[in-house]
Amino acid sequence: MILKKGLIKVYYLRNSELLKIVFGGFGMMGLTKKDFILLNFLRRNARENLTTMSRLTNIPVSTLYDRLKAREQDVIRKHTTIVDFDKIGFSSRTQIALRFDRSDRDAAKAYLMNNHQVNSLYKINNGYDFLIDAIFKNVKELDEFLDKLEVKFKLQDKMLFYVIEDIKREEFLSDPKLFNFDQYMDEALSSVTEIPVFYPPAAE
DSSP: EEEETTTEEEEEETTTHHHHHHHHTTTTTTHHHHHHHHHHHHHHHTTTTTHHHHHHHOOOOHHHHHHHHHHHHTTTTOOOOOOOOGGGGGOOEEEEEEEEOOOHHHHHHHHHTOTTTEEEEHHHHHHHHHHHHHHHHHHHHHHHHHHHHHHSSSSEEEEEEOOOOSOOSOOOOOOOOOOOOHHHHHHHHHHHHOOOOOOOOOOO
């Protein structure tokens, strides 16, 4: 595949470090197919043994190790465990959209970030400031949490959604068999409209 812009030609070779040339400045971190394979395995099981991955993918263990260390510096935020909170006594899980007065927005954000009952915190739009995924032992704890928010801050609006059941969770990029890297790269390349290229000064 060749991308053209005027007289500029950029050659895209699958599995090549040239991917860094094409995508390095477009948020792709210069990822290659091996990186995506590694991420798929880790998304499925963060404790997967590199030796097992190597046997299943025919990628050397040393290569997987190097890729893992490199990705831990950029795209991998942390390795974690998904817990069934209901089985350990936290049976009330709620998604809550919140809107605060502008003067309280930063203070409310700091409070939510440091509250142990808030599992995840997102900045959102469409009339609300934040969306939180919060976990409680029961509805009484939830009510107390909301009461504290209304006392501490100028809470203008809230919208609650009670999570009844996890049907699908954290499954994106978790099955190497389902992720078509070549198709993904073709679609990404088709959206690139301009690639900055710098030429050395012409010899006189």
